Amino acid sequence: MLIARTREELADAVTALRARHGGLALVPTMGALHAGHLTLLSVARETARAVSQPAAPAVAASIFVNPTQFGPLEDFGRYPRDEAGDLGKLADAGCDLAWLPDVSVMYPAGDATFIEVGGPALGWEGAARPGHFRGVATVVAKLFGQVRPDAAVFGDKDWQQLQVIRRMAADLSLPVRVIGAPVVRAADGLAMSSRNRFLTPPEKARAPLLYAVLCAARDAMAGGQSAGDALTAGRDRLEENGFVTDYLALVENATLLQTDRAGAGARLIAAARLGGVRLLDNIASA
Ligand code: AMP
Numbered sequence: 001m002l003i004a005r006t007r008e009e010l011a012d013a014v015t016a017l018r019a020r021h022g023g024l025a026l027v028p029t030m031g032a033l034h035a036g037h038l039t040l041l042s043v044a045r046e047t048a049r050a051v052s053q054p055a056a057p058a059v060a061a062s063i064f065v066n067p068t069q070f071g072p073l074e075d076f077g078r079y080p081r082d083e084a085g086d087l088g089k090l091a092d093a094g095c096d097l098a099w100l101p102d103v104s105v106m107y108p109a110g111d112a113t114f115i116e117v118g119g120p121a122l123g124w125e126g127a128a129r130p131g132h133f134r135g136v137a138t139v140v141a142k143l144f145g146q147v148r149p150d151a152a153v154f155g156d157k158d159w160q161q162l163q164v165i166r167r168m169a170a171d172l173s174l175p176v177r178v179i180g181a182p183v184v185r186a187a188d189g190l191a192m193s194s195r196n197r198f199l200t201p202p203e204k205a206r207a208p209l210l211y212a213v214l215c216a217a218r219d220a221m222a223g224g225q226s227a228g229d230a231l232t233a234g235r236d237r238l239e240e241n242g243f244v245t246d247y248l249a250l251v252e253n254a255t256l257l258q259t260d261r262a263g264a265g266a267r268l269i270a271a272a273r274l275g276g277v278r279l280l281d282n283i284a285s286a
Contacts, residue, residue, distance in 0.1 A: 001091045003098045007105060010146055013097050014060075021058035021096070025179075026149035028140060031063040032080035032194035033089045036155060036184035041093045043181040044153040060097035061090050062143055064106060068114075069135030080194050099147060106142055114138045115172075120163040120256040124269060125280075128246050133164045140165055144176050151177040157184075157191055159267055159282040163254050183281070185211065191281045203275045209241050213248065214268050214283045221250075222286060227260040238272055246271040246278070250285055262286050 004010040025044035029037050044059045063086055070076035090098050114134055121133035154162045166178045184192050189211035213234040220230040227250045238245045248270045252259050259266050262285040269282040
């Protein structure tokens with residue numbers, strides 16, 4: 001696996017991989033890698049294969065804990081970092097290139113450009129974390145410009161983020177295919193996340209309820225209950241079990257606008273705090 005830390009090293013690595021492989025797919029991450037991230041690599045490999053026939057495709061992963069997507073009171077300082085462990089996991093997963101830029105590479109002295117996001121970025125996480133998606137969109141656009149991938153893979157786990165990036169890529173005519181990959185869960189249903197390590201054992205035991213509540217809401221709506229009633233029941237169940245619910249909502253897939261019609265075009269999304277950890281999850285609504 002090639003490892004690049006400067007723009008020059010990255011350019012050399014991308015040139016070498018392009019010469020050898022043809023297509024290139026990128027998986028952007030903030031590190032502290034788990035099985036969910038590694039699934040994105042497999043999806044990237046398959047996607048890249050589709051764009052680079054007949055050559056074997058190349059897959060790159062970036063690791064960058066992006067300061068601009070954290071609010072002043074958020075956990076940037078204590079976000080888990082494990083570069084050595086991450087590089088081992090990426091190499092084992094068959095990653096071809098790890099891109100590990102420094103903050104000064106991503107935000108050079110005198111930088112003055114950010115991407116302003118609207119539409120799907122406005123509610124939910126956008127409301128709970130002002131400036132978050134502005135930081136995400138900006139860093140992802142920079143990664144696209146640096147790596148110039150044919151395709152980039154993001155997890156459905158962060159559903160709203162995926163829609164914001166799709167919207168950005170379409171609006172800015174970025175020549176990259178944005179691909180979503182399914183949520184990877186622990187056996188108990190809890191969506192894998194780098195922040196799950198901060199759950200205490202009793203919280204860890206309770207955390208799968210978030211997914212259970214989403215599934216119960218989906219099933220209740222399939223059985224004829226109104227979205228409003230199903231979501232109210234879900235919020236009550238979360239609160240009774242010690243969660244502080246930020247939102248539990250039914251939204252249109254791409255716009256994130258609230259809807260009361262479950263079906264193929266709608267997603268159930270949730271964010272709730274358990275102790276000091278904010279958990280995010282979402283499922284198809286039908
Ligand atoms: P992060 O390192 O948390 O910024 O995540 C990097 C990428 O991995 C994002 O596209 C996430 O949506 C994705 N991801 C994180 N957790 C999961 C999961 N449990 N299943 C699928 N994708 C995930």
